[in-house]
Amino acid sequence: MHDREYGARAVIGVAIPQANPTVEPEMAALMPPGVSLVATRLTSQCSEPRERLFQYESGFHHAPASFDTLKLDALGFACTGASYLVGAAVEDERIAELSNSVGYPVMSAAQAIKAALSRLKARRMALLSPYAAWLTDAGLDYWREQGIEIVQTATIALPSSDTRGVYAIRNASVMQVSEAFMGVSADVLLLSGTGMPTLRALEPLQQKLGIPVLSSNYCLAWALLDRLELLSPRADGGSLLSGYESALERL
Secondary structure: OOOOOOOOOEEEEEEEEOOOOOHHHHHHHHOOOOEEEEEEEEOOOOOOHHHHHHHHHHHHOOHHHHOOOOOOOEEEEOOHHHHHHHOHHHHHHHHHHHHHHHOOOEEEHHHHHHHHHHHOOOOEEEEEEOOOHHHHHHHHHHHHHOOOEEEEEEEOOOOOOOHHHHHHOOHHHHHHHHHHHOOOOOOEEEEOOOOOOOHHHHHHHHHHHOOOEEEHHHHHHHHHHHHOOOOOOOOOOOOOOOOHHHHHHOO
């Protein structure tokens, strides 16, 4: 235990794209008692979405300094789309170097999803993408390169190719589009994208589809807590986060 007024068990940092309104409320809701979530914003003045995502990824490696003297116990990169563009091999190397430099666990949302898929022994995945075609394709390539078979894909249409359109998506749209996965033969459904609200959708979709349903923010919260050995055992013997109901009450 740390001698802190807040975050006696841990302080977890998260680096978030500048206009993203979703990461902080969802991940904070998933934190157990005694664990604080603190955020820093990744900024870019670029209007071209692809280049802006690359700038977020580059900026993330300077994120620890933005917390100044605040001592973090772990740090997450909450921008799945940037990971898809950079690729797993490059990202894994860069994040390992950053973690070694700062002396605490560092992980991206994409790495957290990989860890969750491994824990669940999932090899066949259905994917809901809130991206334009160019970024959806990058995501498909990313997962296939990890040896994951994509058995079905559905998308939520955005008003333009600007990735910031994801912030206008609502839970009702996530639920409606996910109806396309009824009867899907997959080990897991991934709701990709940290900017898309998903926390209220996970449990009802899991009940409807009968398979685990994951999201970028859910996996990042789980993986960081797992690295810090701060997960409470699930009553049903499962291996990921429990306590949906209490988390939803905190939204």
